[in-house]
């Protein structure tokens with residue numbers, strides 16, 4: 419058996435060998451084992467989709483991908499791996515943005531894609547119990563006829579899994595209204611690193627029976643175990659939803675606008691999203707959503723997308739129209755203009771402008787993505803400071819960094835600072851780090867608001883967590899995973 423000592427791994431691990439494949443055949447049917455290891459010997463290109471991330475930034479060298487259908491199969495696989503020192507990378511929809519789902523070397527990939535059944539749904543309580551590999555959009559479609567929605571929504575909804583959402587503690591576009599997954603996830607079923615199936619799949623709203631273990635797996639990015647099922651509280655569908663894009667002459671108006679919108683819309687406000695001018699231009703350039711007219715965007719430094727969700731259409735529309743009139747009629751208007759959606763198609767296309775920025779950025783070039791929590795008032799300062807810093811290093815230009823932009827979730831204090839370049843280069847990377855992390859730390863912010871640490875930020879964890887916190891995180895990791903086989907090199911170095 420070949421032992422590998424990776425650069426960033428402290429323990430020796432084993433690669434998947436032919437004898438392991440023979441054993442996996444006793445657990446899974448042949449079509450659930452994808453391997454380039456003899457005797458299966460698939461061409462390695464068959465594994466490309468599992469070895470490459472969504473951005474084309476991280477590349478793994480996994481030789482084997484297993485696709486179990488049941489928690490028992492996951493348990494049998496993990497037990498074997500624990501006994502044979504084979505490291506595992508749990509993989510959901512592979513839409514993560516920090517390299518967490520990609521092997522650092524040739525770890526075994528356990529894909530949850532075949533665990534995609536709804537186990538139960540109670541239309542009275544709204545509690546949904548689903549396999550971890552269910553795609554978020556398919557769950558939204560499942561609960562819709564029962565007049566419920568998922569408490570989470572994000573641009574990757576067509577590919578990401580609910581298990582991946584929970585593993586990353588994804589935030590997304592509805593967090594302002596429905597809170598984080600730490601609140602809406604009621605229970606989990608998890609296969610621990612020794613193969614034990616931890617059944618915490620309760621559907622209780624209230625359960626104060628000691629330590630709430632499931633919380634540890636929410637946001638653990640697959641380093642403490644493999645989530646195989648999720649029990650989640652789904653809210654009732656709003657009777658009416660509206661949205662409007664507001665064009666602002668100055669970024670400084672965002673904060674007073676947010677206050678005014680919260681005051682006037684109160685309980686029907688469901689999203690307040692920020693788009694700077696560069697982000698808007700890129701979304702339009704790459705055909706995301708419905709562009710505003712030239713007149714509407716003239717003189718706009720940035721945009722805000724406001725969504726309302728409420729119980730009665732006339733009431734909500736009246737509130738939104740009152741808000742727009744008061745904003746436009748003011749002596750010193752905070753906005754230049756507002757474009758209100760008039761029908762479901764326009765509603766979706768206004769959202770597409772915001773949700774499509776991620777895709778637009780990756781169509782434009784290679785993205786360096788910083789997902790940070792900082793005070794709202796400093797969003798623009800940080801974007802501008804990063805641009806000027808790159809300029810001072812001579813890195814702005816056609817063959818280096820082409821765009822520096824900001825967008826994000828105002829209500830959550832979460833800015834997505836993106837740097838688009840012609841290529842991923844060490845020079846740009848060195849200019850950005852630790853620069854960005856030091857700026858974040860100066861605000862006592864978070865270097866990862868919602869995307870996680872993955873492989874990208876393990877070295878930077880200390881900018882947001884003190885030594886004692888990191889030490890206790892390591893103790894928890896060692897307690898659950900003494901052999902260190904579960905997603906090694908992710909979250910913690």
Ligand code: FAD
Pocket residue numbers: 472507508509510511512513514515517518519530550551571572573574577578579580581582583584585586587588589590591639640641643644645646776777868869872905908
């Ligand atoms: P993967 O990418 O497969 O995995 C992510 C991490 O979770 C990895 O560390 C992996 O090992 C682990 N993991 C996956 N499944 C399991 C499991 N069953 N058990 C244990 N560990 C597991 N994020 C936000 O927070 N908000 C957004 O608004 C948002 N928008 C996005 C828009 C786009 C277009 C894209 C591409 C990504 C976006 N993301 C966003 C990133 C986000 O983290 C993912 O989309 C999503 O939560 C990851 O789910 P996934 O199934 O693709 O997980």
Ligand code: MLT
Pocket residue numbers: 573590772773775776787789826834
């Ligand atoms: C978003 O808010 O659009 C997502 O978090 C994805 C991204 O940061 O690009």
Ligand code: ZN
Pocket residue numbers: 589590826827834868
């Ligand atoms: Zn986001």
